[in-house]
Amino acid sequence: MRIVLPLLVIVALLLPSGAHGDNRVVAATLDNGLRVLLLEDARSPIVSFQVWYRVGSRNERQGATGIAHFLEHLMFKGTPSHGPKQFARLVEENGGQDNAFTSQDVTSYYVDIAADKLDLVIDLEADRMQNLLLDPKEISSEREVVIEERRTRTEDDPGGFLGEEVSSLAFKAHPYGAPIIGWMEDIKRITPDEIRAFYKTYYVPNNAIVVAVGAFKAGDALERIKRRFGKIPRGKMPPPVLAVEPPQNGERRVTVKKQAELPIVYLAWHVPNQTSNDAAALEVLSTILSGGRASRLYRDLVYQRQLALEAGGDYSYFSIDPNLFWFWATPMPGQTPEKLETELIGHMERLKTEPVTDEELARAKNQIEAAFVYQDDSIHQRAALLARFELIGGFALKESFMAKIRAVTAADLTRVARTWFAPEQKSVGVLLPKS
């Protein structure tokens, strides 16, 4: 079994522990390729144990959208040794909390539980990584649950409905255009055989990360993880996602009507992810535009001029492939979506010509840094953050992240605004209440 301690960890071991107590991550890659990250945090006798699979809606093909999320539901439907419904029962009767989520890039499972139950969780997670039943009867009843979930999130939710329209408009070639929950027809159609094949392809140890933070001894926890997960054979490396979104050659626009009380406007531009030198500047830009009540969009559109009930912007720093920078606004009654669209674009244009103030820049950096410190208060958040960095290239990137943010200048913001937010390269979605 191969244990890899990255250089940064070795350095950390030699340094006195910081203000947050013990910050040493013990990292290992098992022989079967499973990546393991462990961090001791003994403040409370609890542990957050998380398994992150490198598979999400980006790995789906047309006609089978939603399969990653469907499979996530089925991960709670039993193995030969732990029958249907037993996973949640075992966790709850041991005082634990569990849940899971699927995103475009990952499927993540967690159990937060008393530290002395770690073996139980290791056993359950290792078991369902390899031995899922995928009983057709369970699949058929869970399909109805997923359909209900789609109705709640999309069909009956104006914001969810519009977001799906804009994503599918912005991406022509890349699977990010499809909804994570899947198109309704796909959810209804996907067969048990396809789900089984998807599970076998992506739920292999060499495509997963185990992260645990809590009251354990890392060396001991690693041994237990090896004992149980180490027996799972390495799988074939899952196929890479080859799709690359071509440049957008003109503005794209969609208007939908839906039972709703107020309109919604979404704007989306294609932007690079964290592999780009512009990523830190985009992160800061997003904070200047919409991080808190002092941010530009809130202060101008919501507070000073009361044009919007809500307005904001969002950048996905951690996206595996280049994704969208989103803006949204809900017009106040009496205001139109056209007006808000013009105002949002006006803010973007202003960033291209006028440097942000020193105060705005410093505030955004302080907000990003403070958010990091706050995350350290929860073992669950600490584990999730390690996983997020590991997914984009290594948990140690967490250490260099703030340095990159701190290095961003006002000129960088002007440059990225000019580079990535051309008026003719946006996608626009407008939802109008059905009268």
Added chain:
Amino acid sequence: MIRRSALPLLLVLAGVLVGGPATSAPLAHREVLPNGIVLLVAERPAVPIVAMRVLMRAGAVYDPADQAGLANLTGAVLTRGTAKRTGPELDSAIEFVGGSLQAGAGRDSLTVSLTAQKKDLTLGMDLVSEVILSPSLPAAEVTRKVAEIQAAIKRSDEDPGTVAARALGRLVYQGHPYAFPIEGTRESVGRLTRDDVVKFYREHARPDTTVIAVVGAITVDEARREVMARFGSWARPTTALPSIPTATASGSMREETVKRELTQTTIMFGRQAILQTDPDYFPLSVASYVLGGGSASRLYTRVREESGLAYSVYSWVAPWRHGASFAVAAQTRTTEAPKVAVMIREELARMGREPVNERELALAKQYLIGSFPFRLDTSGKVADFLVGVEDRGLGLDYADRYKDRIGKVTAADVQRVAAKYFPPATFDLVIVGETK
């Protein structure tokens, strides 16, 4: 991100107030300051942040009958200016250091919340004390917030869960202030003025009903010194405390249907239950958990796992200071709504008819007791818990007592409270969706 199951916020909050810890170490230091403020301090030195909560008895329950939404408006305007700073200056000051300063009213109380790094605590506490002791409640800010709240109410009309909860509150608490939505109605909020806000705040913000919790990288001595320096001279008024009647059920069970053009129908059953101070509160918590509390509950198993009829189905107890309710909710495709309503009624009735089995009982008890540490795993959650326990008069040992009392609940106890509180005919019902 799409989660497998989403626990409603209300359920989580109710849980925070009823959990029990795994240890019997005192949760916090408690003392009463000379002007009546109750100060609670919990030291959590590992992470250099501090969470502070200042709870005042100024919640929506104190809204005059024709002024629903007044407490909520007051909370919204509180951070919009002080004797020293304008609202935007307050926002800039706290956000420059990456901190957060919020104020808002709930049913029973109005809470000002601060999260800041330890190094910025002086600034943070200065802002909190300015907001509480010298808010300017500017007229222009009241006007802005009235428009914003009215728009938010309008928008929330498109969310079937909110529409159902609002209608259910009106039925369950008929005749009591809890019957009105915290945010009021567009009409009631439209009538509110700055004078109303100033009067409400003057009458309800007072040290002798205020609870302050300071949690995080701070010692008891530091916390006391900093709080005394800012709030020590806040004078206790001589006027009597306002009294609120305890809610009592009306006895007439009603059904209400709200038509919406949606693919799903939202079903919400509700009735009044018992206060957290009632000994039967413990078996009721267990009963609710067995019925619809988690992924192993009867409703989740039958409606979701076995029948595929819903993504969301759950029950919860909402314990407020002057009344409590128990509710069951589900969202299902419109054609199946009658079937799901029947299942819920059957499961409610079964809880009173036969005892829960040993495994169900053990699971519910162990979950309620064992998951508690996660409800206190951040400084913010500890601070919320402390002010809540103090305000309800549950005592700092409540967590331990709760654990002990939950541990003693028997199948017979569960059946007894279910027979009393779960008969289906005693529930009000709201249905939101497409109707024929």
